[in-house]
Amino acid sequence: MAIEIEKPSVGLSKVAVSETHGEDSPYFAGWKAYDENPYNESSNPSGVIQMGLAENQVSFDLLEKYLEEHSEASSWGKGAPGFRENALFQDYHGLKSFRQAMANFMEQIRGGRARFDPDRIVLTAGATAANELLTFILADPGDALLVPTPYYPGFDRDLRWRTGVKIVPIHCDSSNNFQVTPEAMEAAYRCAESMNLKVRGILITNPSNPLGATIQRTVLEQILDFATNKNIHLVSDEIYSGSTFSSSEFISIAEVLETRGYKDSERVHIVYSLSKDLGLPGFRVGTIYSYNDKVVTTARRMSSFTLISSQTQHLLACMLSNKEFSENYIKTNRERLTRRYDMIINGLKTAGIECLKGNAGLFCWMNLSPLLEEPTRESELALWKVILNEVRLNISPGSSCHCSEPGWFRVCFANMSEQTLEVALKRIHKLMEQRRRRN
Amino acid sequence: MGLLSRKATCNSHGQDSSYFLGWQEYEKNPYDEVKNHRGIIQMGLAENQLSFDLLESWLAKNPDAAGFKRDGQSIFKELALFQDYHGLPAFKKALVDFMAEIRGNKVTFDPNRIVLTAGATSANETLMFCLAEQGDAFLLPTPYYPGFDRDLKWRTGVEIVPIECSSSNRFQITASALEEAYEQAQRKNLRVKGVLVTNPSNPLGTTMTRDELDLLVNFITDKEIHLISDEIYSGTVFSSPAYVSIVEVLKDRNLENTQVWERVHIVYSLSKDLGLPGFRVGAIYSNDPIVVAAATKMSSFGLVSSQTQYLLSAMLSDKKFTKEYIAKNQKRLRKRQSKLVAGLEKAGIGCLESNAGLFCWVDMRHLLSSDTFEAEMELWKRIVYDVKLNISPGSSCHCSEPGWFRVCFANMSEDTLTLAMQRLKSFVGSIASNDRSHQEMKNSRRKLRSKWVFRLSFQSFHDREQDER
Numbered sequence: 001m002a003i004e005i006e007k008p009s010v011g012l013s014k015v016a017v018s019e020t021h022g023e024d025s026p027y028f029a030g031w032k033a034y035d036e037n038p039y040n041e042s043s044n045p046s047g048v049i050q051m052g053l054a055e056n057q058v059s060f061d062l063l064e065k066y067l068e069e070h071s072e073a074s075s076w077g078k079g080a081p082g083f084r085e086n087a088l089f090q091d092y093h094g095l096k097s098f099r100q101a102m103a104n105f106m107e108q109i110r111g112g113r114a115r116f117d118p119d120r121i122v123l124t125a126g127a128t129a130a131n132e133l134l135t136f137i138l139a140d141p142g143d144a145l146l147v148p149t150p151y152y153p154g155f156d157r158d159l160r161w162r163t164g165v166k167i168v169p170i171h172c173d174s175s176n177n178f179q180v181t182p183e184a185m186e187a188a189y190r191c192a193e194s195m196n197l198k199v200r201g202i203l204i205t206n207p208s209n210p211l212g213a214t215i216q217r218t219v220l221e222q223i224l225d226f227a228t229n230k231n232i233h234l235v236s237d238e239i240y241s242g243s244t245f246s247s248s249e250f251i252s253i254a255e256v257l258e259t260r261g262y263k264d265s266e267r268v269h270i271v272y273s274l275s276k277d278l279g280l281p282g283f284r285v286g287t288i289y290s291y292n293d294k295v296v297t298t299a300r301r302m303s304s305f306t307l308i309s310s311q312t313q314h315l316l317a318c319m320l321s322n323k324e325f326s327e328n329y330i331k332t333n334r335e336r337l338t339r340r341y342d343m344i345i346n347g348l349k350t351a352g353i354e355c356l357k358g359n360a361g362l363f364c365w366m367n368l369s370p371l372l373e374e375p376t377r378e379s380e381l382a383l384w385k386v387i388l389n390e391v392r393l394n395i396s397p398g399s400s401c402h403c404s405e406p407g408w409f410r411v412c413f414a415n416m417s418e419q420t421l422e423v424a425l426k427r428i429h430k431l432m433e434q435r436r437r438r439n
Numbered sequence: 440m441g442l443l444s445r446k447a448t449c450n451s452h453g454q455d456s457s458y459f460l461g462w463q464e465y466e467k468n469p470y471d472e473v474k475n476h477r478g479i480i481q482m483g484l485a486e487n488q489l490s491f492d493l494l495e496s497w498l499a500k501n502p503d504a505a506g507f508k509r510d511g512q513s514i515f516k517e518l519a520l521f522q523d524y525h526g527l528p529a530f531k532k533a534l535v536d537f538m539a540e541i542r543g544n545k546v547t548f549d550p551n552r553i554v555l556t557a558g559a560t561s562a563n564e565t566l567m568f569c570l571a572e573q574g575d576a577f578l579l580p581t582p583y584y585p586g587f588d589r590d591l592k593w594r595t596g597v598e599i600v601p602i603e604c605s606s607s608n609r610f611q612i613t614a615s616a617l618e619e620a621y622e623q624a625q626r627k628n629l630r631v632k633g634v635l636v637t638n639p640s641n642p643l644g645t646t647m648t649r650d651e652l653d654l655l656v657n658f659i660t661d662k663e664i665h666l667i668s669d670e671i672y673s674g675t676v677f678s679s680p681a682y683v684s685i686v687e688v689l690k691d692r693n694l695e696n697t698q699v700w701e702r703v704h705i706v707y708s709l710s711k712d713l714g715l716p717g718f719r720v721g722a723i724y725s726n727d728p729i730v731v732a733a734a735t736k737m738s739s740f741g742l743v744s745s746q747t748q749y750l751l752s753a754m755l756s757d758k759k760f761t762k763e764y765i766a767k768n769q770k771r772l773r774k775r776q777s778k779l780v781a782g783l784e785k786a787g788i789g790c791l792e793s794n795a796g797l798f799c800w801v802d803m804r805h806l807l808s809s810d811t812f813e814a815e816m817e818l819w820k821r822i823v824y825d826v827k828l829n830i831s832p833g834s835s836c837h838c839s840e841p842g843w844f845r846v847c848f849a850n851m852s853e854d855t856l857t858l859a860m861q862r863l864k865s866f867v868g869s870i871a872s873n874d875r876s877h878q879e880m881k882n883s884r885r886k887l888r889s890k891w892v893f894r895l896s897f898q899s900f901h902d903r904e905q906d907e908r
Contacts, residue, residue, distance in 0.1 A: 011570065011632060011633075011663070011664065011665060011702065012569060012570060012729060012730065012733070013568060013569055013570055013571055013572045013575075014572060015568055015569070015572065015733075016568070016569040016570070016729065016730070016733040017729070017733070055520060057516070057520070060515070060516045060519070063515070063519070064513060064515055064516075067506075067507065067515065071506065074505050074506055074507065074746075075498075075502065075505045075506060076498075076505075083491070083494070083495055083498065084488070084491040084495070084714075086717060087491070087494070087714060087715045087716075087717050087718060088486060088488070088714070088716060088717055089716075089717040090558075090710075090716040090717045090719070125557050125719070125740070125741050125742055125744075126522075126739075126742065128739050128740060129740045129741060132740050136444065136446055136447075136594055137443055137444055137446065137447045138443060138444060138447075139444055140444045140445050140446075143444075157736075157739075158739075158740075161737075162568055162594075162737070162740075200444075275522075279519060279520070280519045281519070281520060281522040282518055282519050282520055282521040282522045282744070282745030282746070283519065283744050283745060283746055284522075284557075284742050284743075284744050284745075294443060294447070295443065295447070298443070298447045301589075302593075302594070304558075304560050304589070304590075305557070305560055305561045305564055305590075305594075305740070305741055306557050306561060306740055306741040307557055307558065307719050308719070308744065309557075309717070309718050309719050309743065309744035309746065309747040310717030310718060310719075311505075311717070311718055311744065311746060311747050311750065312744040312746050312747065315746065
């Protein structure tokens with residue numbers, strides 16, 4: 001909802017009237033266009049297809065089946081004996097059974113290659129809250145965090161808005177598949193220094209949003225070495241860790257630490273959430289896993305501002321403690337996402353469009369730079385508008401992800417039915433054909 | 440390794456205060472009717488455990504609400520995906536209707552002006568982020584909820600300047616106290632952005648008088664500042680005077696849609712009235728569209744679980760249920776409070792007359808060895824370790840007078856409350872027999888007795904009014 005203000009309202013804070021919430025960017029403008037004219041197979045077949053929303057809708061049947069077979073998870077059992085205890089439970093340590101279940105789930109996702117201690121898990125209402133909370137703890141207002149580009153547009157708000165912390169980008173490009181390099185990290189660090197900003201940490205997303213690819217072990221090692229060298233923190237946002245297409249390709253920072261015998265691990269913190277892997281963004285389930293005792297204690301206290309509903313903790317503790325369910329879910333979800341990914345990649349290839357080789361996530365990183373009039377941000381936005389208004393697909397332009405190379409777009413594939421994806425691919429085909437004929 | 444931020448290493452989380460130390464002691468040795476009947480009884484936790492049966496019975500009759508179903512159809516997917524920070528429309532509507540019902544439907548609220556947050560803890564902090572920043576201050580009447588030191592100041596950098604209230608006028612806010620607080624803030628080079636009051640009050644258990652509310656409106660109008668009214672105990676008003684909310688006063692003074700109207704913000708929650716602190720349901724209500732817009736975006740950092748929003752939208756939309764719940768809950772609270780007051784009297788202890796909340800503000804000044812906070816701490820430690828009752832000392836609530844304690848009555852069974860009162864009576868008795876100046880004690884008890892006589896008749900008068908409501 002856009003509100004016109006000529007001058008700051010008398011008596012509100014600078015934070016309230018600033019634009020650091022980032023909601024005036026095209027990322028959000030695309031959402032508006034979709035909201036006004038949403039695609040529907042039967043009632044609005046020419047509407048805008050939402051491909052800008054990284055949601056996982058491919059495995060709900062598995063969740064619903066579990067709920068049908070285990071009503072005690074959602075109803076506190078017959079006669080609801082557990083209701084009052086659950087309703088009263090507001091301990092910021094979180095439900096022990098739920099932390100245990102989360103720790104196990106995180107281990108399962110990593111194929112047992114890393115161990116997680118439930119007492120190091122701090123619960124927050126979503127990864128959005130986890131990232132902001134960590135930033136409050138690791139940095140002071142005016143300090144900087146280094147973040148590789150392209151990155152999730154929401155970070156501009158989550159890491160900066162109320163914290164007063166700045167983001168200094170680590171520029172990555174297609175020359176090496178957008179991987180982080182030691183040179184790029186050094187350059188970002190020097191850039192921060194030249195602006196008189198104190199760098200407190202580096203924040204990576206692994207698997208990456210928007211790239212849809214996992215970070216290689218060698219790169220993880222380099223990032224950890226860099227953080228150690230500069231004596232700064234390392235935050236690894238691993239919210240897509242359960243959405244990898246093959247279990248063996250994802251390497252968590254936890255595994256790297258394990259190999260190093262957890263030496264010097266107090267600088268490492270992992271963020272996780274059930275919004276992507278389990279498709280439950282509405283339930284607001286996020287976690288911070290820290291190898292630093294002081295961070296765990298402080299984060300726990302701060303989580304008072306963003307606790308997870310005990311009703312929801314109870315439901316998910318039941319669900320994720322069920323090994324049969326969780327193992328089957330992880331496996332099946334992976335297979336379905338892989339299938340979707342293959343479908344979109346092949347569909348785009350047939351249309352003559354290349355994507356970055358991906359192996360995880362709910363989206364692919366599409367290269368439309370050949371279609372740009374000029375290799376500029378303006379051209380990219382012009383192309384984005386054509387795709388939004390004429391092709392009627394809401395996809396995310398790389399510039400909204402701070403990508404330094406114009407022409408790349410993030411395209412989601414798991415938030416719709418296969419039929420809808422087919423329709424979207426057909427529309428893309430048509431666009432490419434028109435372009436070819438024009439040339 | 441890099442240091443942590445200043446916020447992480449400071450003490451503004453407040454967890455080294457006695458408020459939390461008492462909890463720790465309780466946790467080491469918690470009372471249990473069967474397993475540990477000599478343990479510490481928790482009377483420092485403002486929870487409402489009196490009306491769970493009403494909630495449980497509703498849940499049993501309405502299984503769809505917790506079962507992700509609407510009219511028998513599964514809406515699981517819809518709820519699982521719903522993360523819109525504007526909140527579930529049906530829930531917001533049910534919530535504002537509930538808020539209106541609590542206020543006797545004398546006022547109405549617009550669901551588009553409400554912002555949902557993960558608890559009132561989150562709501563209060565979010566409002567601070569919206570209205571103030573480092574270098575600013577909010578004025579708060581003392582005594583106040585200890586958690587405010589963390590909630591309002593920790594991450595926001597905002598300061599609290601106390602509006603000192605005293606027992607001389609039952610801790611009501613006065614014009615001079617407001618002015619003095621304002622001037623004190625200025626002397627500290629702090630810019631006052633507003634006043635925050637809790638009404639009904641925690642820890643006093645009283646509702647604000649119309650005069651106090653008028654005073655506040657005049658003050659914030661004059662100084663052009665905000666007023667936050669934390670009304671999380673509004674549903675716990677169990678006897679007269681009837682609850683008068685700030686919005687009612689603004690309406691009665693024809694101040695709707697004026698500038699001051701836009702500077703009054705309400706905080707609400709279901710943690711106290713419905714006894715659901717675990718579900719993290721809080722709300723900000725504001726007539727300033729910019730505050731609503733900013734707070735809505737900020738709520739991303741603490742949204743209410745859609746699973747919980749749906750359950751409660753179904754429950755609170757059931758008007759038959761809400762009417763019954765509000766009435767029965769208040770009746771039970773009144774009965775419980777009376778029991779506490781009577782038990783305290785038997786121990787020769789008085790308390791501030793109250794008509795709301797889940798606690799009483801108890802006067803133990805006569806038990807202090809001296810009129811100091813050291814003596815208060817001394818007495819508190821004896822009560823926690825020897826009498827084995829965890830109660831909250833007034834100093835943790837920033838009370839300017841030593842000797843007052845907050846004692847909760849709704850978070851335990853009736854039998855446990857009886858036991859607690861017996862322990863207290865024995866303790867006071869033992870002090871008396873150890874006291875060298877017996878006569879002094881007798882005299883003060885006589886004074887107290889006559890106070891009780893007065894209060895008893897006053898109270899029964901009010902009870903009669905209540906029955907007529």
